[in-house]
Amino acid sequence: MKLNGNEIRPGNVILHKDSLWVAVKVQSVKPGKGGAFAQVELKDIVSGTKLNERFRAAETVERVQLEQKEYQFLYAQGDDLVFMDMESYEQLELQADFVGDRVAFLQDGMMVEVESYEGKPLGVKLPQFVTLEVKETEPVVKGQTAANSFKPAILENGIKVMVPPFVGEGEKIVVDTTEVTYSKRAD
Structure with missing residues (x-):
C-alpha cells in the first residue's frame, strides 16, 4: 500500500532502501521557505539500527502489513x-x-x-502480564508503613522486581512484561 511522505505515522512499517523499517517518531515540519516535510525516525526491524529521514509530501513510500x-x-x-x-x-x-x-x-x-x-x-x-511466584524476598518489617516503600524480590524465573512490603515468599504476583514491574497480587 502506497503512503505519501506526510501520512507516515508512528508504528507504521515501511519498505525503505530495501529493508523493513518501523516509524518510531514522526514530526511534521513546515519551514518558512520551501515545502513541508515529515522528519521520521526509523528503526530497522531486523538489525535495530536507527535512521533519520525526511519525506516530502509528494514522495511515496511502500507501507508493509506484517x-x-x-x-x-x-x-x-x-x-x-x-x-x-x-x-x-x-x-x-x-x-x-x-x-x-x-x-x-x-x-x-x-x-x-x-x-x-x-x-x-x-x-x-509476549502477553503484557504474566503470573509468577516470588521465590526470595526480605521479610516484612513491622512499623514500615511508608506509602512508597518497595523491597526487592527474586521471582521463579530469576528476574528481580521491586514489590510492596506486604508481598512475601511463595506468593504469586502479576508482572508487567513490557516494563518488568510488579503490577498486582495474583488472584
Missing part, C-alpha cells in the same frame, strides 16, 4: 525456542534473540504472537 499469528511456546532447546502453530500443528524454531531480554518470561504453553513478513518471522510479542 502478518500476525498466534503460536504456543513449547520449550527451549539451547539457544532455540520452539513454538507450535495451533491450527496446522507445525513447529517453528526461533533464536532466543527474537524475544530479547524478556525470554525469561516465557512459560510452557504460553500463547505468543509471532510477526512475520512474507513468511519470514521478524519478532515475538
